[in-house]
Amino acid sequence: MPAHGSRQANSSNAPPNTPHPQPPKRSSSTGLDYCSKNLAALQQLLDEYRQEYNNRRHQSLDGQTPQQRYDARPKATPATGPHRPSGVTTRPVSATGVIAFSGCSIVLGRTWAGHAATVYWQGDRVTVMVDDMVARQLTLDRSVRYQRLTNQKLSGKS
Structure with a gap:
């Protein structure tokens, strides 16, 4: 009989203290x-x-x-065309919420001022992350240096 407070595992219908059959052992x-x-x-x-x-x-x-x-199907081939450079870099976010990258000033917003931004790019496609959040994704507009948050043109007349 088991001691007080201990239990004996019996997962089959075999009587207590009956040894369970073991599979034959094989060498490795x-x-x-x-x-x-x-x-x-x-x-x-x-x-x-x-x-x-x-x-x-x-x-x-x-x-x-x-x-x-x-x-009969055409086989996939490597993309042709100009090689698009890609990479990762880190830039400081200015007090006005702007980073400098590839000759452009990219606006992130004052929320990110003082943080370090990680910039991932391929060609002109850019993703800017601060910590683990995407702060901005854009395609650089090379016709302007200042990359605004919106593409809306501000005008006095509508």
Whole structure:
């Protein structure tokens, strides 16, 4: 009988103190051999299935095989055109809430004054983060130096 305050685990319907049957022990090398043989056999079956599936005609493909459809499609190629530089840098935010970057003054707002801003860019696309918040995302307008918060033009007449 167990001592006061202790419990004996009995997860089966076997009488108490009956030893549970243990699976046969295998040496680690035998276990690895067993797994590697089964994995090799499984890979062989998968390779055979893929070969058969991709080279038989399918009604849904108008009688073509998946391999024929794949071969007929244009393959992806690397993007061409000018290389767009990218990178990351840190800039201080001025007392007026502006950072200087790539010849431009980017307005973030006075909320961010005195913080350090991390600038991520690719070409003219820019994301400015302060701590873990996105303070601003924009595409630089190279026709102006001062990158306003809004694109709205202020005018006295409407």
